[in-house]
Amino acid sequence: MQQTSAPPPETQDQVSTVFLRMPSVIQMTGLGRSTIYRLIAQQxxxxxxxLGVRAVAWRRSELDLWSQSRPATSH
Structure with missing residues (x-):
């Protein structure tokens, strides 16, 4: 009788990625569309x-990291 092995545990790279479209990014960040694209241009x-010929989205994980890097209070 042959034993089957369990699938390997998921690694960080294999975890399913959540993509957010522009309306969700605007709601999550509180930024406007033009501000988002200006910040992208400024890196x-x-x-x-x-995602397709006319569709783009942002990885939720990257937006979370960006949000965490923002100052907690204003000066």
Whole structure:
């Protein structure tokens, strides 16, 4: 009788990625569309991932990291 092995545990790279479209990114960050694209151009905001010819989205994990890197209080 042959034993079957259990599938390997998921690693960080294999965890399913959640993508957010622009309306969700705006709601999550409180930023406007033009501000998001300006920050992307200045390399201060995560770049979107192309989902199709005319569709882009952002990885939720990258947005969470960006949000955590923001100052907790204003000066």
């Amino acid at each position: 201060q905001f995560p770049c979107p991932v192309r």
